[in-house]
Amino acid sequence: MADTAQDAAGIGPLADDLAVAALAAARRFGGGGTMWCWSSGPAGHGHHVAVEFVHPVIVGKRALPAVVVDGGDAVSVLRPLVRSHDIILIVDAPWSDSGVRSALRRAKAWGALTIWIGAGERPEPGEADHVLWVGGDPELAGYDGRYVLLYHLLWELTHVCFEHPGLLHPPRDCDGPVCTTCSDEGRLAEVVRAVSMSATARTPDGLEEVDTSICGPLEPGDLILVHAGTALTIVDLPA
């Protein structure tokens, strides 16, 4: 058997991705966000992330709210907990975990930043805001310290960002006035309640009433694309 523990190489290009993810996470923490840590595997990584952030190993670093969530399926566990401006961190879930992928897609409607640490088959572009994927034997990545290294570094770099408070406010996308009716804006929303021609949908800004006459009857849990108060289409979710 190959001794993958000895083969695990440096993190290479992941360093740049980690840096960007850490700044994004620091901005969410700085705005009062909580990090929700989900693991599908049995190795307890979510617990490790939580203790890392809540009880820093370096005296004097601020305690940050990170919480392990597990049990059941990712969507039903995360949905009632996650608020806008929070962070969802997935560690040790394979790409084939459709429950995780569904939760990550819905996270856009919930307003959460998403970070996915994993190995093996890589997610499609856009399945998470930050994909931190390690090379080498995927089966051992959760055991030989490769995931631990990544979330240790995420923690360390996040705290470095707090030393640069001026950079904790994300640059605004656009300063000018935008008419959302005339623009091409389409936003993801998750249906909470639905009646014949309208629905109440969850967005990062809260609940909104949307007209559903274009896309037809909806069910609670449907993910929809909303433009100017109208549901344009139902968005496919990972099966």
Added chain:
Amino acid sequence: MTDFLYPFIEEEEHDAAGLLTDLARSARAKAEEGDDLRSSTLATEGDTIRSAAQDMAHRFARGGTLFAFGNGGSATDATALVSLFRGPSAQLPLRARSLVAEPAVLTALGNDVGFELIFSRQLIAHARAGDIAVGFSTSGSSQDLIRAFSEARRLGLLTVGLAGFDGGRMAASSDIDHCIVVRGASVHRIQETQAAVGVVLWQQVHGILAGGSERTR
């Protein structure tokens, strides 16, 4: 061209880029530090790891159970080791249990008899001669681990310790048969290397069992 209109935007973007460069450089340096620590540990502790694996295989072959424990991030290192030995793959699953898995038991023991007894009391309830105790501590001196190893010795368990820094009290303890010391200076790098050592232990135990000198029953 538009700098005179939006000077602050340009300045912020520039600063963020500089910070990101620094962060990535720091990440690479720490990852390299981790690689070096892992290599040096597997070299200097190679003999200890091999003897520990040999004795563990011997115990597994006779029906022994592995009990793993640790505090904080080391608790999850213990959990990971247990799930590894139970078998993520086609490997023969081996009997392993984590002593950090049960909040009701941990809080009852911590509240009623004291935190330093949270592992030793569980060993009294579950372990028997022929079992294996594996404890993870980055300091090497956690009082609850010291007590657990002492109890494990009294019960006739094989005792394997993974310690950090200079090994602390664990390195000097006569209650520990094999103490693998990860001589790092950072708790994080030590934990990562301890996880890698756990994988090597697991691989070697399986190699020994597959080699036929030890058969599980």
